Amino acid sequence: MTHNKVFVITGPTGSGKTTVSQYMKEHYNMPQVITHTTRSPRAGEQDGVDYYFETPASFATKHYLEHVTYSGNQYGSSREGLAAGWQRSPFISIVLDTAGAVTYAKELGDQAVIIYLEVPNQQALLERLTKRGDQQARIERRVASKEYLRDQQLPVGLVGHAQVIVNDDWAQTQQALDQLIAQYQTDPQSAN
Numbered sequence: 194m195t196h197n198k199v200f201v202i203t204g205p206t207g208s209g210k211t212t213v214s215q216y217m218k219e220h221y222n223m224p225q226v227i228t229h230t231t232r233s234p235r236a237g238e239q240d241g242v243d244y245y246f247e248t249p250a251s252f253a254t255k256h257y258l259e260h261v262t263y264s265g266n267q268y269g270s271s272r273e274g275l276a277a278g279w280q281r282s283p284f285i286s287i288v289l290d291t292a293g294a295v296t297y298a299k300e301l302g303d304q305a306v307i308i309y310l311e312v313p314n315q316q317a318l319l320e321r322l323t324k325r326g327d328q329q330a331r332i333e334r335r336v337a338s339k340e341y342l343r344d345q346q347l348p349v350g351l352v353g354h355a356q357v358i359v360n361d362d363w364a365q366t367q368q369a370l371d372q373l374i375a376q377y378q379t380d381p382q383s384a385n
């Protein structure tokens with residue numbers, strides 16, 4: 194019986210997915226599964242750390258557990274990526290859009306612990322993106338994408354499966370994460 198879990202962090206752009214994944218890495222030594230994308234790197238992003246940055250041609254050569262188009266770019270994750278993570282630790286994390294999270298819930302069942310992040314104040318979320326350094330044109334394009342609008346709401350397929358965390362105040366988010374992870378550390382079979 195395996196106790197391996199993948200914490201799937203999902204939610205709209207700017208909701209704090211990367212921040213949460215980083216927190217889990219730093220405080221709980223959870224390896225992050227690196228996914229593949231055709232989008233170009235943002236300032237400071239590194240190949241093999243933030244993503245495997247691909248061309249459309251190189252993206253097409255990989256085989257994926259699931260892949261999506263998000264705001265005009267392709268993203269995908271593989272079973273090999275999960276296996277490599279689980280070789281290092283029983284608890285790993287991955288950042289996915291909500292379509293990917295639904296696929297993980299279906300394919301992996303209880304092995305996938307889904308965390309849906311939301312920031313109810315839209316203006317605050319946009320300010321976070323500007324502060325993060327995203328170019329204005331990119332923000333506008335992203336916010337206008339149908340995927341962004343879709344990810345504002347927990348998908349029906351995740352209702353009852355996802356832990357919803359409102360990421361307004363970071364201290365509260367951290368507390369919610371600590372409580373969730375503690376459940377799995379004491380009894381990995383119990384939670385969900």
Ligand SMILES: Nc1nc2c(ncn2[C@@H]2O[C@H](COP(=O)(O)OP(=O)(O)O)[C@@H](O)[C@H]2O)c(=O)[nH]1
Nearest residue numbers: 206207228229261263268269270288289290293
């Ligand atoms: N389904 C799926 N979504 C992914 C994958 N990699 C990244 N994403 C999601 O793609 C969306 C766009 O990511 P990105 O361009 O980095 O912008 P972000 O939303 O600001 O993190 C986010 O919702 C990511 O969680 C993947 O392999 N599969």
Ligand SMILES: Nc1ncnc2c1ncn2[C@@H]1O[C@H](COP(=O)(O)OP(=O)(O)O)[C@@H](O)[C@H]1O
Nearest residue numbers: 206207208209210211212321325360361362363
């Ligand atoms: N609770 C919070 N309060 C204020 N700023 C936050 C909070 N959580 C994340 N941020 C900031 O908001 C921005 C977007 O977060 P990020 O983790 O990059 O989101 P995502 O990966 O979902 O797009 C980052 O600059 C991050 O530092």
